[in-house]
Every structure is written in structure tokens, then in C-alpha cells.
Amino acid sequence: MNMQRINNFRMGGYLLLALGLINLRYQTGKDAILAHSLALIIPGALLLLTTLFDAGKNLLHKKAASAIVITVGGLLVIYGFIN
Numbered sequence: 042m043n044m045q046r047i048n049n050f051r052m053g054g055y056l057l058l059a060l061g062l063i064n065l066r067y068q069t070g071k072d073a074i075l076a077h078s079l080a081l082i083i084p085g086a087l088l089l090l091t092t093l094f095d096a097g098k099n100l101l102h103k104k105a106a107s108a109i110v111i112t113v114g115g116l117l118v119i120y121g122f123i124n
Contacts, residue, residue, distance in 0.1 A: 054086070055085070057085025
């Protein structure tokens with residue numbers, strides 16, 4: 042099992058969590074900020090939890106799952122910066 046790949050996914054989960062929490066704190070006056078922040082926090086937490094269990098690690102080693110996670114994660118990061 043390639044732990045470097047799993048650590049990269051784990052860092053991506055931390056990134057999404059951090060973006061969501063930073064948005065929640067610094068955009069407090071904006072409308073629907075909780076929904077915007079949770080759109081980043083929930084996938085980040087799910088990705089982080091996925092990297093902690095063997096079944097999740099095995100799933101992330103598949104090419105299709107990796108491509109989906111990387112694509113969705115990248116789009117969420119862009120969403121976090123634009124909105």
C-alpha cells in the first residue's frame with residue numbers, strides 16, 4: 042500500500058476542512074455562509090475519515106476513485122476561493 046498517496050489524500054481533506062472553517066470565520070456577514078462552508082467541511086471530513094480505515098485506503102488506491110476524488114476536491118478548492 043502506497044502511504045505517500047494516502048497522505049496526499051489526507052492533506053487534501055485537511056485543506057478542505059481549513060478552507061471551510063476559514064470561510065465560516067471570515068465571511069460572517071455574508072448570506073448563506075453556513076451552507077457554503079459546510080459544502081467544504083463535510084467532503085473534507087469524509088475524505089479525512091476515508092483515509093483512516095483500511096477499506097477507505099483500498100478504495101482510494103483504485104484509479105477511478107482517485108480521479109473522482111482529485112477532480113471533486115479541486116473543484117471544491119476553486120469553489121472555496123471564488124465564492
